[in-house]
Amino acid sequence: xxxxxxxxxxxxxxxxxxxxxxxxxxxxxxxxxxxxxxxxxxxxxxxxxxxxxxxxxxxxxxxxxxxxxxxxxxxxxxxxxxxxxxxxxxxxxxxxxxxxxxxxxxxxxxxxxxxxxxxxxxxxxxxxxxxxxxxxxxxxxxxxxxxxxxxxxxxxxxxxxxxxxxxxxxxxxxxxxxxxxxxxxxxxxxxxxxxxxxxxxxxxxxxxxxxxxxxxxxxxxxxxxxxxxxxxxxxxxxxxxxxxxxxxxxxxxxxxxxxxxxxxxxxxxxxxxxxxxxxxxxxxxxxxxxxxxxxxxxxxxxxxxxxxxxxxxxxxxxxxxxxxxxxxxxxxxxxxxxxxxxxxxxxxxxxxxxxxxxxxxxxxxxxxxxxxxxxxxxxxxxxxxxxxx
Amino acid sequence: xxxxxxxxxxxxxxxxxxxxxxxxxxxxxxxxxxxxxxxxxxxxxxxxxxxxxxxxxxxxxxxxxxxxxxxxxxxxxxxxxxxxxxxxxxxxxxxxxxxxxxxxxxxxxxxxxxxxxxxxxxxxxxxxxxxxxxxxxxxxxxxxxxxxxxxxxxxxxxxxxxxxxxxxxxxxxxxxxxxxxxxxxxxxxxxxxxxxxxxxxxxxxxxxxxxxxxxxxxxxxxxxxxxxxxxxxxxxxxxxxxxxxxxxxxxxxxxxxxxxxxxxxxxxxxxxxxxxxxxxxxxxxxxxxxxxxxxxxxxxxxxxxxxxxxxxxxxxxxxxxxxxxxxxxxxxxxxxxxxxxxxxxxxxxxxxxxxxxxxxxxxxxxxxxxxxxxxxxxxxxxxxxxxxxxxxxxxxxxxxxxxxxxxxxxxxxxxxxxxxxxxxxxxxxxxxxxxxxxxxxxxxxxxxxxxxxxxxxxxxxxxxxxxxxxxxxxxxxxxxxxxxxxxxxxxxxxxxxxxxxxxxxxxxxxxxxxxxxxxxxxxxxxxxxxxxxxxxxxxxxxxxxxxxxxxxxxx
Numbered sequence: 001x002x003x004x005x006x007x008x009x010x011x012x013x014x015x016x017x018x019x020x021x022x023x024x025x026x027x028x029x030x031x032x033x034x035x036x037x038x039x040x041x042x043x044x045x046x047x048x049x050x051x052x053x054x055x056x057x058x059x060x061x062x063x064x065x066x067x068x069x070x071x072x073x074x075x076x077x078x079x080x081x082x083x084x085x086x087x088x089x090x091x092x093x094x095x096x097x098x099x100x101x102x103x104x105x106x107x108x109x110x111x112x113x114x115x116x117x118x119x120x121x122x123x124x125x126x127x128x129x130x131x132x133x134x135x136x137x138x139x140x141x142x143x144x145x146x147x148x149x150x151x152x153x154x155x156x157x158x159x160x161x162x163x164x165x166x167x168x169x170x171x172x173x174x175x176x177x178x179x180x181x182x183x184x185x186x187x188x189x190x191x192x193x194x195x196x197x198x199x200x201x202x203x204x205x206x207x208x209x210x211x212x213x214x215x216x217x218x219x220x221x222x223x224x225x226x227x228x229x230x231x232x233x234x235x236x237x238x239x240x241x242x243x244x245x246x247x248x249x250x251x252x253x254x255x256x257x258x259x260x261x262x263x264x265x266x267x268x269x270x271x272x273x274x275x276x277x278x279x280x281x282x283x284x285x286x287x288x289x290x291x292x293x294x295x296x297x298x299x300x301x302x303x304x305x306x307x308x309x310x311x312x313x314x315x316x317x318x319x320x321x322x323x324x325x326x327x328x329x330x331x332x333x334x335x336x337x338x339x340x341x342x343x344x345x346x347x348x349x350x351x352x353x354x355x356x357x358x359x360x361x362x363x364x365x366x367x368x369x370x371x372x373x374x375x376x377x378x379x380x381x382x383x384x385x386x387x388x389x
Numbered sequence: 390x391x392x393x394x395x396x397x398x399x400x401x402x403x404x405x406x407x408x409x410x411x412x413x414x415x416x417x418x419x420x421x422x423x424x425x426x427x428x429x430x431x432x433x434x435x436x437x438x439x440x441x442x443x444x445x446x447x448x449x450x451x452x453x454x455x456x457x458x459x460x461x462x463x464x465x466x467x468x469x470x471x472x473x474x475x476x477x478x479x480x481x482x483x484x485x486x487x488x489x490x491x492x493x494x495x496x497x498x499x500x501x502x503x504x505x506x507x508x509x510x511x512x513x514x515x516x517x518x519x520x521x522x523x524x525x526x527x528x529x530x531x532x533x534x535x536x537x538x539x540x541x542x543x544x545x546x547x548x549x550x551x552x553x554x555x556x557x558x559x560x561x562x563x564x565x566x567x568x569x570x571x572x573x574x575x576x577x578x579x580x581x582x583x584x585x586x587x588x589x590x591x592x593x594x595x596x597x598x599x600x601x602x603x604x605x606x607x608x609x610x611x612x613x614x615x616x617x618x619x620x621x622x623x624x625x626x627x628x629x630x631x632x633x634x635x636x637x638x639x640x641x642x643x644x645x646x647x648x649x650x651x652x653x654x655x656x657x658x659x660x661x662x663x664x665x666x667x668x669x670x671x672x673x674x675x676x677x678x679x680x681x682x683x684x685x686x687x688x689x690x691x692x693x694x695x696x697x698x699x700x701x702x703x704x705x706x707x708x709x710x711x712x713x714x715x716x717x718x719x720x721x722x723x724x725x726x727x728x729x730x731x732x733x734x735x736x737x738x739x740x741x742x743x744x745x746x747x748x749x750x751x752x753x754x755x756x757x758x759x760x761x762x763x764x765x766x767x768x769x770x771x772x773x774x775x776x777x778x779x780x781x782x783x784x785x786x787x788x789x790x791x792x793x794x795x796x797x798x799x800x801x802x803x804x805x806x807x808x809x810x811x812x813x814x815x816x817x818x819x820x821x822x823x824x825x826x827x828x829x830x831x832x833x834x835x836x837x838x839x840x841x842x843x844x845x846x847x848x849x850x851x852x853x854x855x856x857x858x859x860x861x862x863x864x865x866x867x868x869x870x871x872x873x874x875x876x877x878x879x880x881x882x883x884x885x886x887x888x889x890x891x892x893x894x895x896x897x898x899x900x901x902x903x904x905x906x907x908x909x910x911x912x913x914x915x916x917x918x919x920x921x922x923x924x925x926x927x928x929x930x931x932x933x934x935x936x937x938x939x940x941x942x943x944x
Contacts, residue, residue: 156886233535
């Protein structure tokens with residue numbers, strides 16, 4: 001049953017909406033509704049590969065990401081549900097000398113702030129990730145004891161806790177309109193009725209532009225498709241979650257069940273709400289992976305899917321209230337890092353919503369920080385941006 | 390099973406091979422160079438080829454078409470080879486997967502004993518304490534995953550494939566009788582037709598029949614007519630992997646195909662509907678067409694004491710065929726209740742008015758089949774629950790699905806070519822496809838097509854609690870009903886929690902019983918959708934997807 005009114009309506013039942021609702025309930029809020037147009041976790045939350053990486057490319061993001069990772073490490077005990085947080089380790093694989101030189105500076109930054117990443121030579125890389133043997137010559141690598149989790153388990157752990165906390169989750173319910181007045185938000189119109197409210201959180205990530213448009217709010221977020229393929233399970237073979245950037249951004253890792261997930265990004269992917277899989281992706285990924293990591297060529301692809309990144313000009317999310325409309329809160333624009341960042345930043349955002357004080361750690365994520373008409377960041381790799389600095 | 394060889398294959402067109410030797414788990418075995426590996430191993434008295442993913446259950450040859458995956462082995466360092474589709478070659482080293490020390494006596498087979506206490510989500514409620522060894526738990530758990538093994542450095546040269554583009558009026562997917570008839574109908578109406586067949590020749594399930602076909606024309610004559618029609622281009626060894634937007638993508642032996650067709654006619658047949666009783670995955674449980682193929686194409690009879698379940702014309706024909714080989718046959722058996730045996734079928738229990746009786750048998754044959762809806766679902770076609778308890782595509786009288794430009798004929802449309810009327814219908818659908826003008830489907834915002842949940846018909850044929858519903862992930866019927874009872878009723882969440890539909894077969898063997906179980910236990914909720922059909926439609930090796938230079942990722 002759709003309630004006629006609620007203190008706060010969170011639109012989007014992914015990791016952002018679920019974790020925010022949980023944190024709000026922990027701070028004593030009782031009247032919370034989550035509106036989800038499909039099933040909980042059915043968007044990017046159920047489509048990503050749940051790498052929980054503290055090792056980032058900039059200092060400010062590294063600090064936040066470390067706190068986010070710590071939150072995941074506690075999550076099993078916190079929610080009494082094993083989300084399979086597993087420190088398999090993470091490796092950037094480098095192919096060119098300029099990458100090695102740039103990474104040397106980044107590793108120095110890591111060490112300065114207590115992240116114990118390691119720069120490896122080519123032989124160490126091949127020992128640590130034998131999948132690269134026989135492939136394109138490697139110039140080096142950077143490794144850190146980062147983790148993966150089971151994304152569905154994270155959703156189920158939250159659902160169980162939310163159910164115990166009495167939070168209402170309206171699934172298969174789509175928002176079709178936002179009611180506003182001069183003094184701000186008044187209500188949310190859904191396919192199953194209207195909910196009167198003075199506070200709405202836009203936690204729809206790649207659909208944040210559509211929802212913002214309903215409220216007349218402007219933000220520079222753009223949706224970009226990212227594709228994944230998964231293979232039939234094989235015995236443990238790949239002990240690191242791997243990413244490389246040359247000649248195109250590609251990545252793979254092996255799940256605890258033995259499946260290998262992988263993808264190669266198309267830098268020319270246009271901005272669009274697009275969750276269909278493409279044939280081009282299969283060929284692109286197979287061709288590059290066979291060249292880099294020939295062992296993987298004998299894997300059997302059983303399924304492919306697509307999800308979306310909600311990309312902002314600086315690849316950092318919008319977290320907090322906007323000055324454009326009273327009662328309108330952003331928690332979107334995760335730019336591919338929602339699974340990592342959302343649970344911890346939701347905890348901070350909940351403090352601001354419930355207590356009115358904005359934690360310092362949210363400084364990076366001011367929703368109104370962009371000039372109107374800020375440049376679209378595109379689907380190019382993050383590394384290229386940071387390497388160019 | 391105690392298989393035996395006849396002096397020669399019964400089908401006049403089947404070649405008689407030369408004796409060669411291969412090994413299975415180190416044991417030297419005589420094989421034939423014209424036979425798939427699994428056939429030679431079966432004939433040599435090796436029914437257990439590998440072990441299953443989760444509980445290390447013995448698995449052997451079942452579907453014979455490369456779909457079920459039960460026969461996967463490691464062949465000359467290549468993991469996950471479906472041995473029913475790869476011909477044996479002298480000196481081949483075949484190893485079982487997921488077993489130690491070998492497939493027959495697998496130490497981890499004991500996992501199966503405790504399997505009923507290990508639902509797929511068990512680890513989410515365990516291994517949290519003590520915290521210090523939490524990672525160690527997962528290190529160990531991880532060792533139980535996976536099946537095949539990779540080799541660092543790869544195992545040999547990869548042959549990149551060029552992409553060939555083709556624009557045609559009608560693409561027919563599947564070269565069985567229905568596909569051939571549809572292709573002839575479309576060509577007769579003036580269309581340029583492309584007929585895609587994944588095996589090396591036309592004929593489908595009719596290819597190795599020896600008795601006269603039910604439509605007054607032999608398979609060979611039908612195939613000859615198709616070959617003789619200048620408007621039909623035939624691509625054998627070419628597997629359709631998906632419909633991506635408007636484009637049909639297919640993997641050929643030497644090329645990747647991108648096909649733009651005004652109309653697509655699916656003639657993709659059906660999958661075995663494995664009896665939903667305990668031990669329904671034992672080596673020796675076989676579809677009737679697999680038995681027919683073994684005897685007619687290779688002269689291998691898979692059992693000496695055969696229990697054949699009551700069914701349709703396939704069951705009758707194969708019972709007669711088995712008898713003609715000298716095997717003992719109990720046929721027309723109704724009400725199968727369980728299957729017993731450790732490494733293979735040993736006996737079956739049959740119910741009846743006079744009580745339950747147990748029959749000794751080394752082979753259990755069934756002919757029930759469920760339509761192949763892979764292409765329909767991935768195209769977003771409306772799906773309905775059928776009175777049989779299976780799902781089926783919603784089709785208009787001509788055979789069109791709800792998606793413009795996509796039609797279905799034959800067994801995948803619930804209309805096997807068993808009489809002249811069905812044959813005429815398939816031909817008529819082909820004819821209609823020739824004049825189709827495709828209307829571009831518009832999915833609202835690029836989201837994958839969503840198929841509303843096919844509610845409605847409740848099935849009395851849900852699985853026995855101990856029967857396997859999903860064979861890729863070893864999911865029993867009980868596991869589904871337990872999750873439904875615990876509140877995981879949304880089809881997507883049930884899928885994710887139990888892992889049905891997520892294994893290598895991607896739902897080919899579990900979709901229908903999964904849907905029937907949901908429909909029989911809960912009322913569908915508003916907005917429910919069938920889990921999205923995700924390409925590729927068949928498992929495909931990464932090396933086969935590698936493109937030649939012109940499409941290199943370096944661009």
